[in-house]
Each structure stands twice: as C-alpha cells, then as structure tokens.
Amino acid sequence: xxxxxxxxxxxxxxxxxxxxxxxxxxxxxxxxxxxxxxxxxxxxxxxxxxxxxxxxxxxxxxxxxxxxxxxxxxxxxxxxxxxxxxxxxxxxxxxxxxxxxxxxxxxxxxxxxxxxxxxxxxxxxxxxxxxxxxxxxxxxxxxxxxxxxxxxxxxxxxxxxxxxxxxxxxxxxxxxxxxxxxxxxxxxxxxxxxxxxxxxxxxxxxxxxxxxxxxxxxxxxxxxxxxxxxxxxxxxxxxxxxxxxxxxxxxxxxxxxxxxxxxxxxxxxxxxxxxxxxxxxxxxxxxxxxxxxxxxxx
Ligand SMILES: [Zn+2]
Numbered sequence: 001x002x003x004x005x006x007x008x009x010x011x012x013x014x015x016x017x018x019x020x021x022x023x024x025x026x027x028x029x030x031x032x033x034x035x036x037x038x039x040x041x042x043x044x045x046x047x048x049x050x051x052x053x054x055x056x057x058x059x060x061x062x063x064x065x066x067x068x069x070x071x072x073x074x075x076x077x078x079x080x081x082x083x084x085x086x087x088x089x090x091x092x093x094x095x096x097x098x099x100x101x102x103x104x105x106x107x108x109x110x111x112x113x114x115x116x117x118x119x120x121x122x123x124x125x126x127x128x129x130x131x132x133x134x135x136x137x138x139x140x141x142x143x144x145x146x147x148x149x150x151x152x153x154x155x156x157x158x159x160x161x162x163x164x165x166x167x168x169x170x171x172x173x174x175x176x177x178x179x180x181x182x183x184x185x186x187x188x189x190x191x192x193x194x195x196x197x198x199x200x201x202x203x204x205x206x207x208x209x210x211x212x213x214x215x216x217x218x219x220x221x222x223x224x225x226x227x228x229x230x231x232x233x234x235x236x237x238x239x240x241x242x243x244x245x246x247x248x249x250x251x252x253x254x255x256x257x258x259x260x261x262x263x264x265x266x267x268x269x270x271x272x273x274x275x276x277x278x279x280x281x282x283x284x285x286x287x288x289x290x291x292x293x294x295x296x297x298x
Contacts, residue, residue, distance in 0.1 A: 001029050001119035001165070002072075003110070003143045005098075005135040006036040006081060007063040008239045011232035012246070013130060013171040014123055015070060016222035017261045017279070019229060022071040026280075029117050030067060030074040031110070033139055034098045035059060036239075038083035043241040051238060058238055065235035069228055075117075077109055082134045099134035103141055108156045110146035115160030121279045122147055126170040126264065128209070144168065147267060166283055168267040169218065176206040177213045178258050182249050185257060194248035216262040218276040223259035226251055 002018050004010045010018065010030040022028040036059045041047045051058055060076075067074040082097035093100055114122070124143030129136030149155040151164030179199045186193040193199065206212075230247065233240050240246060265276065272282035 001031060001114065001117055001122045003031045003033065003122060003124045003139060005033050005125075005129075005133065005139040006039060007032050007059045007066070008036065008039075008233070008236040009136075010072075010074070011066050011070070011229065011236060011240075013125075013173045014261055014263065015229040015232055016225035017220045017263075018072050019070045019225040019232075020220065020222040021279070023225070027117075028070075028072040029119070030070075030072050031077055031113060032063065032074060033077045033106075033110075033142065034079045034081040034135055035076065036081050038081040038094075039239055041238050043237055043239065043244075045241075046238045055238070059236075062236045062238065066232040069231040069235055071228070075113060077113065079106065079109075082138075084133050093134060097134070099138045101138075103145060106138065106142045107145040107149060108159050110142050111150045111156045112159040114146055114150040114165060115163045118163045119165050120283050121167045121169065122165050123169045123171055123263065123279075126172070126212075126215070126266075130171065130173065140170075144266070164269065166269045167265065167272075167279065169263040169279060170215075170266050172212040172216055172262040172264055174202055174205075175213045175216070175262060176202050176211040178262075181257050182253065185253060195245045198245050212264075213262070215264045217265040217274045218263040218279065218281075219260040220263065220279065221260050221277065223255035226255055 002010055002014060004013070010032065018028050018030065035056055037056050039059070041052060063074060079098035079101060080096050082093045082099040085091050085093060122143060125136050125140045127140055129140055147165055147168045151162050153162045179195060179202055182195070183193045183199060230251065233246060234242055263279065265274065268282065270282035270286055
C-alpha cells in the first residue's frame with residue numbers, strides 16, 4: 001500500500017517500484033489522500049479554457065490513466081487538498097483542508113482501508129514530507145498513526161477487523177548523490193546539466209539536513225519500469241510539463257547510472273538485514289518458514 005498526498009505523487013515517488021511489484025504479481029494499492037483540487041496548472045500546454053473549471057474531474061481522469069500505466073489499483077480517501085500556502089508569513093490554510101482535519105479522524109479513514117486491503121508493506125513520506133507541503137507532512141503523520149493503530153483492536157473498533165501491517169517505509173526520491181551522478185556524466189560529455197536549478201535546490205536542502213542517502217536502508221532495482229513511471233507522470237498532464245526537468249535526463253542514462261529507487265525502513269515487525277533490496281525482505285522468508293513448519297508437522 002503506497003500512501004500519497006495528491007494525484008501525481010504516486011508517479012514521482014517510488015513509482016517504478018510499485019510498477020515492478022505489480023508486474024511481479026503483488027497486489028499494489030495506491031492510496032491518494034486528497035483530490036488534488038488546489039494544484040495549479042503547471043503545464044503551459046494544458047493552461048487552456050475548460051480545464052481549470054473542471055479540475056477535480058480532470059485530475060480523476062489523469063489519475064486513472066496513471067494507475068493504468070503503473071498497473072496498480074488506486075483508491076481515493078476523499079480529503080480536500082490544502083494547497084501550498086505561499087507568502088511570508090504564509091496565509092492560513094483554507095477551511096476544510098486535509099492538513100486541518102483532526103489527526104484521529106484522518107487516521108480512522110486510513111485504518112479502515114488498511115483493515116480492508118490488508119497490506120504487508122506500507123510506504124509514505126518522512127517527517128519533512130519529502131518537501132514541505134502541509135498535505136505531505138499530514139500524509140506522514142496519518143500513515144504512521146494508521147500503521148501503529150490498524151492492528152490494535154482497542155483503536156477505532158468500528159473501523160473493521162484489526163490487521164497488522166509488517167513494514168513501513170519512507171520514499172526518498174530526491175537524493176543529491178543521484179543528481180550529482182548525472183551532473184558528472186553531463187560534465188564528461190561536455191553538455192550543460194539540464195537539472196541544474198533542481199540540483200541547486202537539493203544541494204541547499206542537503207546542506208541543512210544532510211543528503212537523504214544517509215537515511216536510505218533499501219534500494220529497489222526497477223530500471224526496467226522507468227518507462228512506465230514516465231508514462232504515469234505524463235498522464236498527469238495538468239501537473240507535469242513533458243518538456244520540464246523531470247524528463248530532461250535520457251531514460252537510458254538513468255537506467256545505466258542509477259537503476260534503483262530509494263526507501264528508508266521506518267518501522268518493522270519482522271526481522272530483516274540492512275541494506276535491503278526488497279520491500280518484502282523478512283516477510284516472504286517468514287512466510288516460507290511458516291509454511292515449512294506446517295509441512296513438517298503433517
Ligand atoms: Zn503532492
């Protein structure tokens with residue numbers, strides 16, 4: 001179960017990993033906490049009459065396309081996008097925004113879905129939200145709270161039969177080390193690095209908090225699924241400029257130089273060894289041991 005704040009986040013964070021597990025036969029569910037109603041149109045080609053006035057519908061259509069590209073199922077949790085408050089000081093969040101929903105109320109909604117879908121593994125964002133959008137921070141809080149509460153019969157007793165997910169991960173997409181690897185390659189070739197602006201931003205963030213690579217416990221080899229990731233991103237046509245930085249580095253170069261996606265194991269209820277290369281490490285093994293034990297008894 002991959003928990004995300006807005007439609008398009010599932011296609012930019014850990015997307016190829018979800019596509020890989022889905023292709024290998026795992027049941028993958030993307031949970032989108034808000035409808036992305038307050039996302040502005042970031043693709044000039046889509047900034048045309050008739051799009052913004054039916055933005056909710058448009059984002060649902062885009063999400064359906066993206067889920068199809070990744071080969072995953074998707075569920076809306078039904079909260080309202082808080083928007084990214086801009087200004088100094090930032091304006092108050094609009095009434096009814098997801099980030100203003102009491103934590104217990106939002107957690108109960110996610111717990112209900114966890115108890116229904118019964119995931120072994122959940123993914124979400126770290127305490128900084130990956131980037132400081134109030135809905136991303138809230139996504140972190142709600143996912144951690146739901147991971148803790150779903151298996152406890154005392155918590156949210158009206159939200160279904162308890163189910164205990166086994167591992168919780170944070171997505172870590174924006175690594176300085178990864179960008180520097182690409183920047184080096186461009187320097188070797190003698191071309192200007194097309195993501196320089198983005199690199200500068202990530203470098204500034206890393207100077208403050210350190211590169212997120214130091215937090216990574218788990219790298220998933222998923223280069224084969226990068227084309228699906230890009231198709232899913234492009235499906236969010238109002239949000240993603242196909243001529244923008246996200247698509248600037250050739251796929252072949254990404255697959256060759258950085259064929260993985262990165263995660264941090266934040267909670268586990270099974271034994272596992274770090275570094276990991278599988279989100280289900282320790283779970284499939286435990287299953288096999290259990291099966292063998294049953295066979296031995298018979
Ligand atoms: Zn988002």
